Amino acid sequence: MTLENIILEQEKGIATIFIHRPDKLNALNKATIQELHETLALIDNNPDVRVVIITGSGEKAFVAGADIAEFAHFSTEEGEQLAAKGQQLLFDFIENMKTPVIAAINGFALGGGLELAMACHFRIASDNAKMGLPETSLGVIPGYGGTQRLPQLIGKGRAMEMILTAGMIDAETAKNYGLVNQVVPQSELIGFCTGIAQKIMRNSPVAIAKAIEAVNANYTSGVNGFDVEIKNFGACFATDDFKEGTTAFLEKRKAEFTGK
Secondary structure: OOOOOEEEEEEOOEEEEEEOOHHHOOOEOHHHHHHHHHHHHHHHOOOOOOEEEEEEOOOOEEEOOEOHHHOOOOOHHHHHHHHHHHHHHHHHHHHOOOOOEEEEEOOEEEOHHHHHHHHOOEEEEEOOOEEEOOHHHHOOOOOOOHHHHHHHHHOHHHHHHHHHHOOEEEHHHHHHHOOOOEEEOHHHHHHHHHHHHHHHOOOOHHHHHHHHHHHHHOOOOOOOHHHHHHHHHHHHOOOHHHHHHHHHHHOOOOOOOOOO
């Protein structure tokens, strides 16, 4: 697969994806969404990759939004199709990956960029990051899950304010809101995320995938998250990782998980 809009680096169980459209501040277009989907689909089925970090190329932007020129003249039907396909291919796909995905927000994360970050399992921001959903200033609304995920993360009132004013917030405000977990200097961002990834990789890949599924169930309409937790808890008992984890604990040694 030839990658034109992203750069993929893989080392010691961590896949780092750089969205690389420097002339567009890494704005998302259909081609980039497709590349991300295909790359992430391969990663999610690769047992050698235990954690994914998504970030933007350069120092100015994570993703500064969607590529407006691509859809400025769309019809109602084309707009609906754009949102539906994007959510299916990328945003919902990331949220439901069994491999943990960390958003390393370096600089601007606006519109589709913030929606991409919110689809990841959690977010770390550089101290110069700016976040917002400016779509209403363009006469449209967020279409890649922003109206749904932002209230889940920061509450309805704050989400309404951000969406209706089309304003930006800085990294510290985002942390106070609960939109990002940590704020670090930009020069330390990838290293910090790598450190978290290494902590994740000490644990069972099977259990992590089951935990992601159970947490997401609480935010899925018509699904009882407690039932999913009970089912997934029981399913873990049949895994090699459970046997290894409990045996290692009783033997007072470090567990060596295989992901089976």
